[in-house]
Amino acid sequence: MRPGDGVEAEVRAVADTTLRIVVEVLAGTRPPHQLSLVAVPAVCRGLAPHRRAVPGGRRIVPPRVLSSRFQRPSRTVAETSAVVVVAGRVHAVALRLQHLRGRWRCTAVETTAP
Structure with a gap:
């Protein structure tokens, strides 16, 4: 085991969890307010309008992550991108995580989802 492997596993786990929540x-x-567990307030505000309205009585199809990629451009930054299925349509999602005040937080999200 190399030095820092535990940190790498921790960051990957946080990235996977954050991706799933987003x-x-x-x-x-x-609900959008649950983003506050993993993201900075600006990300929470930015994603709240993207939340799909679910028509009454209709079944919600759970989203799926088809593939994802993870990288560490620096010691305090991690990025993950994924191809996901939301409401039967394929979209791209990209997240940036930064180590802030002792924990990893999502600081940016880009997506092709409406």
Whole structure:
């Protein structure tokens, strides 16, 4: 095991969890306020309008992550990108995580989802 492997595993786990939460908010299966667990306020505000409205009585199809990629451009920054299915349509999602005040937080999200 190399030095820092534990940190690498931790960052990957945070990135995977954050990606799942963001995609669930976009799909309408998770309330936007739950983003505050993993994201800075600006990201939470930015994604809230993207949340899909679910028509009454209609079944929500859970979103799926088809593939993802992870990289560490620096010691305090991690980025992940993914191809996801939201409401039967394929979209791209990219997240930037930064180590702020002792924990990893999502500081930026880009997506092709409406």
